[in-house]
Amino acid sequence: MVAMAENAVALVKEILGVPSGYSVLFLQGGASLQFYMSALNFLSVNGKGGYIDTGVWSSKAIKEAKRLGTIEVLASSKDQNYNYIPKNVAAPSDLDFLHYTTNNTIYGTEFFHTPKTDAVLIADMSSDIFSRPINVADYGLIYAGAQKNLGPAGATLVIVKDELLGKTGRDIPSMLDYQIHADKESMFNTPPVYSIYVSMLTLEWLKKNGGIDWMNKRNQAKADLLYGEIDRNTLFKGTAETEDRSRMNVTFVLTDEANTDKFNEMLAAANISGLKGHRSVGGFRASMYNALPLESVQVLVDVMKELEKTQG
Numbered sequence: 001m002v003a004m005a006e007n008a009v010a011l012v013k014e015i016l017g018v019p020s021g022y023s024v025l026f027l028q029g030g031a032s033l034q035f036y037m038s039a040l041n042f043l044s045v046n047g048k049g050g051y052i053d054t055g056v057w058s059s060k061a062i063k064e065a066k067r068l069g070t071i072e073v074l075a076s077s078k079d080q081n082y083n084y085i086p087k088n089v090a091a092p093s094d095l096d097f098l099h100y101t102t103n104n105t106i107y108g109t110e111f112f113h114t115p116k117t118d119a120v121l122i123a124d125m126s127s128d129i130f131s132r133p134i135n136v137a138d139y140g141l142i143y144a145g146a147q148k149n150l151g152p153a154g155a156t157l158v159i160v161k162d163e164l165l166g167k168t169g170r171d172i173p174s175m176l177d178y179q180i181h182a183d184k185e186s187m188f189n190t191p192p193v194y195s196i197y198v199s200m201l202t203l204e205w206l207k208k209n210g211g212i213d214w215m216n217k218r219n220q221a222k223a224d225l226l227y228g229e230i231d232r233n234t235l236f237k238g239t240a241e242t243e244d245r246s247r248m249n250v251t252f253v254l255t256d257e258a259n260t261d262k263f264n265e266m267l268a269a270a271n272i273s274g275l276k277g278h279r280s281v282g283g284f285r286a287s288m289y290n291a292l293p294l295e296s297v298q299v300l301v302d303v304m305k306e307l308e309k310t311q312g
């Protein structure tokens with residue numbers, strides 16, 4: 001079990017190019033526990049944390065961090081139901097950290113730039129980690145629930161810069177202390193073995209096929225195919241700002257709602273399920289995580305073209 005977990009950690013380091021001085025951990029509690037745990041380990045007793053609010057998951061992170069001290073929301077896209085990514089966010093110089101969500105699973109928006117700050121950068125990468133190259137050295141902390149691009153639910157991947165730990169002046173409970181998990185190499189308590197094992201197999205698959213560069217190209221091809229059809233076919237309209245469109249979660253609506261039942265029937269006939277948009281956005285959401293092949297996207301695009309042919 002230890003050798004297997006070590007292999008999983010080594011694969012994460014190799015595939016993402018994690019520099020020395022970082023610990024790679026597999027913890028429990030989901031990304032949702034990280035909302036609180038990240039602030040607990042990085043917000044000093046009288047310090048201040050900065051957040052970019054790009055949706056439900058960012059808001060939840062802000063809510064949990066507020067339990068611990070002063071939090072400033074530096075920018076928010078709530079004014080347009082989170083359909084865009086705020087740019088050129090000014091970060092005050094007195095922040096302990098800046099937290100942002102790289103991909104907004106519900107709204108279909110994604111950061112294609114790294115926010116500028118002198119503070120420690122913290123990112124929730126739950127829904128786009130391993131989908132594209134990242135520069136780990138930009139970050140003090142990266143966290144991601146396993147269940148999208150990595151493996152089964154149960155493990156949460158944490159990548160943390162060791163030298164930043166232990167500086168808050170807080171008495172941190174052991175299970176919530178990155179330092180303790182890092183010192184014990186994720187074996188402080190029984191780790192989520194099955195989830196780590198399947199994550200390890202996924203990482204082996206990713207490496208064997210060409211790693212992040214391969215996956216990046218594959219995800220771009222999927223996004224080009226589906227957004228291309230959404231833009232070409234007048235029956236559909238994307239809901240996110242074009243430049244901020246997520247490659248993982250594609251949100252779109254029908255331009256004429258009268259087609260809803262027909263489109264749903266055609267999707268079912270093509271064996272496509274799970275396309276209903278989140279209730280806060282409506283419409284449709286096609287999630288195209290790493291495991292989804294281009295061929296599956298083509299099936300959806302074919303149905304969209306078929307719907308077009310039924311119009312009088």
Ligand SMILES: Cc1ncc(COP(=O)(O)O)c(C=O)c1O
Nearest residue numbers: 030031032057105124126127145
């Ligand atoms: C970006 C993001 N952050 C956090 C979460 C919450 O993750 P978990 O269910 O592992 O707590 C999700 C779940 O979908 C997510 O997409």
